[in-house]
Amino acid sequence: MKVIKDSVHDHIQIEGVARELIDTPQMQRLRRIRQLGTVSLVYPSANHTRFEHSLGVYHLACQALEQLGVDGPLAKRVQAAALLHDVGHGPFSHNLESVTHRRTGRYHDDVHDLLADGAVGDVLRAHDLDPASVADLVAGDGRFGQLISGELDVDRMDYLVRDAHHTGVPYGTIDHGRLVRELSFVDGELVLAEGNVQTAESLLVARALMNPTVYSHSVARISKAMLRRAGERLIERTETDAATLQRMDDYDLIAALRSSPETAAYARRLDHRDLYKRAVWAEIDDVPGGIIEADHETIREFEREIAAEAGVDADAVILDVPGRPSMTESTSRVMVNGEVRSLGQQSPLVDALRGAQYSQWRLGVYSPADSSVRVGRAALDVLGLDIDGPLVSDVRDGLYTTLDQFGGDSSA
Amino acid sequence: MKVIKDSVHDHIQIEGVARELIDTPQMQRLRRIRQLGTVSLVYPSANHTRFEHSLGVYHLACQALEQLGVDGPLAKRVQAAALLHDVGHGPFSHNLESVTHRRTGRYHDDVHDLLADGAVGDVLRAHDLDPASVADLVAGDGRFGQLISGELDVDRMDYLVRDAHHTGVPYGTIDHGRLVRELSFVDGELVLAEGNVQTAESLLVARALMNPTVYSHSVARISKAMLRRAGERLIERTETDAATLQRMDDYDLIAALRSSPETAAYARRLDHRDLYKRAVWAEIDDVPGGIIEADHETIREFEREIAAEAGVDADAVILDVPGRPSMTESTSRVMVNGEVRSLGQQSPLVDALRGAQYSQWRLGVYSPADSSVRVGRAALDVLGLDIDGPLVSDVRDGLYTTLDQFGGDSSA
């Protein structure tokens, strides 16, 4: 048995197959992938990695399995899946996932190949575990897939607490001890036991508060958009293909971006935190139909049009359109008066938080500071946005903290 | 300057008039009044006092005043009010406030007499402070009264964090540093600066989660109801009058309850945590019109009727009817796009949390365990309650923790 000291869960015990899995190159690689990507440009303490998060998810999975009374081969399989659930992540975690997915058709939780090959596959088979069945769990399939990737999964319980701990933001402090303890299966579905509507709500609330404060902070979004743009160029204009990029760690990617003339300018800007500014920051109701659903090529075309109209280089415009808000926790299942109900059915908070997500949603147009006014005007015109009042380029920007641009509220 | 070590704010500096005020008997008395009364029967670590809370409120008031650019005599007055804001509390804080208010017409924030008299009055006058004007601030009057007792007051910022810290519950962790830093006055009203809708929401959310978990936990409510009953008897059947009771500390009250034959049985039950159980636990929609608004005498009459019908002693029935839910934070003011708005206007959360409060509201009928089924049946009948399913007396009760009766969800 190994014991690893963790800044969130204190001591984590690693046993059996997990003990060998952590020594594989695939797991060790996660030490070099930041959990929150460019969020560290907003919160300087947020340098934690997918490795420590994976240990935490494994730890909570072990507790949940004990609570559910599961041991033997099934428990071993779930533990392996918990530990391995993030090995499919590319550099900077989710930041470049859309770029690689467009070309490989793969998200980070599609790990059948990764688990079958190399050291991981060897370890799994040596412990009589079928890599494919572990990969199924990672993808959320099957009864116990719900525990790894579902509305009540241990992934979320770890990351909310861990991201709050490392950013210093006080909003992610759910009671994971209680959440894990109250899990049970009813008719094959993972549910929270009677008396836990509020425990389920607290998970929802934590994510609703962490989202604008951390995950979708405007500076994190701008730097992520710049990184994504650089990643696109790396694939389009150099020998690096999407599958290769996906298997890099943060060090590989930064080195590649710095060394190619096609991407060096982006790398330098990210290194110096010399970021684009917001030229437009628009609420969902001000965005004409069709734009939110536009595909990648259409977005690129908009960018080129905006640049042309503003008289700037095409590189000087980034259009950042998030998808429509979703709220998967709303289907969390809780026991109420002896019957299983979905949280959305039971809790008035679910609709309210969905409403809050809509009000926090923002379309962003970013550009270098010296052209943001011109780009902003052109973007309003090209996109047909209907915004009253001053352009957001007037708003101070680029702070390291949320203190004056907490969520979407800082738009003018 | 004194420096006091606090488990929440670390070092608290005490200067000027505050330094002398803390040495008065009135302030020292607060060391012997528990902040959360009978909540310590649910959360054994919740033994913190009004004294440390008062220091914390003073500390946050000093920070807020610095942020607002206020110093001189006005700052001194506000600091005195912050430190003294709870000297009017009776034993067990809010637990007996309704009992004494019914007889004295006074709530704990009505402190004009207390501040004018004795050592506190002497200290205030020696520092050229008018006791009446300090008492006005405590009552929430005037521009700076909002900072002491209002929707955005430092009282709430301290108690949410402190109560969470001492109970061990993870839900009260607001960002008080940010809240204090973002305060400003606009047209005489205290508002949160631009970009703080979510900061304001987090205050609301914290209270919404702390409420059922801590403040209105069913065991806390049962023990509070028993204490209140004992307090009533002390006033009605012994020489102790309401004004005297109100000036006691926790030690005086417990000693008085133990020593009088009229109240000793209640004291023994509270000491041994041998509490009444829930005979009925009814949602707001099941309670017939008029009962929520019933006055004290009507409630007592209901209790007697229920006891008669159940064939038990009148002491064996307690009817506990909370007031209608309120949500004062909904009128918090925040700057949005350059104008002052109330939070309720701006945030969809406000309505949702109000809805949640309604769904958590419960009428309780309590009685000794051995008569709870009979009392429950009689209460349904006498009160005309319309409850399907089993009586809540079937539900396990009396645990120390929320873990199986979190909020109102544990009713059957």
Added chain:
Amino acid sequence: MKVIKDSVHDHIQIEGVARELIDTPQMQRLRRIRQLGTVSLVYPSANHTRFEHSLGVYHLACQALEQLGVDGPLAKRVQAAALLHDVGHGPFSHNLESVTHRRTGRYHDDVHDLLADGAVGDVLRAHDLDPASVADLVAGDGRFGQLISGELDVDRMDYLVRDAHHTGVPYGTIDHGRLVRELSFVDGELVLAEGNVQTAESLLVARALMNPTVYSHSVARISKAMLRRAGERLIERTETDAATLQRMDDYDLIAALRSSPETAAYARRLDHRDLYKRAVWAEIDDVPGGIIEADHETIREFEREIAAEAGVDADAVILDVPGRPSMTESTSRVMVNGEVRSLGQQSPLVDALRGAQYSQWRLGVYSPADSSVRVGRAALDVLGLDIDGPLVSDVRDGLYTTLDQFGGDSSA
């Protein structure tokens, strides 16, 4: 199973015999006994009780038993002893222990009678546990007695962390998770496994830093001495005898002190924190032979002589002579290179910390502020103290914090 939320260990699970024991009046009484007595007059947040500490000790004992591979009846017995280990404490914990011990011959860990009688005895016997054998463990007897009361006991592991948490002092943060995990038995002796010299040292260091900062802070000592004096009078001049006092809780004692004219003045001073000041504060080398070993009567005689010479009432002088420093941790056993060694043998820190204890030791003479100079002069003379420089009555005193009188260093 019950789960109790604790501010130190988060969730504590209570099962089996422990679940019934916590509901006994003897255990519930511990809710009303402050862990650190008058230390709350120095650190206002230090209001934690013997009850929560007992739960914590039980929690760590369960972890240690699991680590040691112990279950069945033996584990049940040790768990019961862990939970019950402090039921023998009188009001204000250790503060009055010398007073009652002098008359009853009993310390708080002599609990054979207490465990055999009443509800506790009934519960133990109902679970096939012999109360006497549980009491033996509480007294530290036998192999597993070491775990409850020995150099490496779980009692100390809980209180160092808990007292640090509640005072806010950063020095008690030992790694109890590691300590418990590294315990084993070698030849019937409890030892820390190989590689833990430093783990053992950290326990020693934590106590060495907590001692002057918290446990022996001068203001805590002064108020404790005043409480002890009041307790003496209560026994000597009223109908309360030592055995009765020993069974009181904090509420009983405060009520008794307030209501008797013999002790009311002390009660009022403690309530108002209107404490005696240091008239003398002398290092160990300045104290003539014999005084440290003097018995109670001799001390009282010294006090009378000092009062006579100073021309003050005998009540106005308290002579406070601590015992010689001891350091029980020095005999903690650790494995080093395959053999069991005592920590004192292995670690140069042990001698150094013993030296530090000597340099921190202080004899105190306390009196009301207005007579402290006279009392100080008289005490120097009567006790034959050899102190250069000004009397300590010149030194500012009575602060709530250690910030200017940290340990013994504040003497002039």
Added chain:
Amino acid sequence: MKVIKDSVHDHIQIEGVARELIDTPQMQRLRRIRQLGTVSLVYPSANHTRFEHSLGVYHLACQALEQLGVDGPLAKRVQAAALLHDVGHGPFSHNLESVTHRRTGRYHDDVHDLLADGAVGDVLRAHDLDPASVADLVAGDGRFGQLISGELDVDRMDYLVRDAHHTGVPYGTIDHGRLVRELSFVDGELVLAEGNVQTAESLLVARALMNPTVYSHSVARISKAMLRRAGERLIERTETDAATLQRMDDYDLIAALRSSPETAAYARRLDHRDLYKRAVWAEIDDVPGGIIEADHETIREFEREIAAEAGVDADAVILDVPGRPSMTESTSRVMVNGEVRSLGQQSPLVDALRGAQYSQWRLGVYSPADSSVRVGRAALDVLGLDIDGPLVSDVRDGLYTTLDQFGGDSSA
């Protein structure tokens, strides 16, 4: 004013010259230099950077300056030095400092050139600050240099707390609030005010406990030695010179090590945490005279001899000889009875901790696992070590945690 959220100090306010300095490329580079280098291979959460540490040092310096009553140009100069004090660090902080120092003659605190050039020089001059005088402070020169780099500097106060927070180890929790508050100047020397012997001791104790647990953990030392070896080869066998290496960030270095065939094998081992094992782990008394003082060339010669005798490749042997233990805190100055004393004069702990350092000191010989027994035997012979008992290669190694090799105690 900017406000940055920090996981240790919560909110850090950045004003004036500091606000512009943090935006320079030199400061932004510190985001990409891990504070503890290879320690993250032992404690996976220890990914914090020199950037956040620099903000913390700036924050404490501002508090200390306020306490010392310093403002105006002098304060600005000290604040700039605090923020910039680590810009001279190379990749992986101290890990490669000996390698570059041997060739450039420079340690990380020699920053006269760095502060005079580029954006930093421009900002300093624009704020009327002389870069040379700021660099003097960084080097510890002058009265206020003591605050930046001295026995009582704010650097240490930040890193002890921060490193403890991020590793999860409970030993670094000094009371920095109190330390900063108690600083004053006496005759031009920085001292802690009366009553702070123990505050000073706690700083010493924290470092003494952190040292073997974190900074000199055997796995951290092994991986650091491997990185150092790789760095040597990079300079010796590729076009990278020492000055260039010194200006790299962690990303540059890892990329360089991976891409050169001379160093790729080391990079792969570090990436996969496939580390050398201890072949010898010897106490200071077992090491013959002269070896500790041996220069770099002699050490290399020893390595070649050991490899030859063991019949392995020269790369397969690393000899790691730490310098003699030092304890700079022993000259910290504290006021005692009105005079300035050095801590070593006053506190028996200083000698004891010096003794502990000697007992924890270890010479290490490392090699790949499959040759460690042969290398161990050869090393004993070549170095003339006098060790009884089994070679340490028998001891389990390579754990992520200290839990079984805490400090030097795990040697056989």
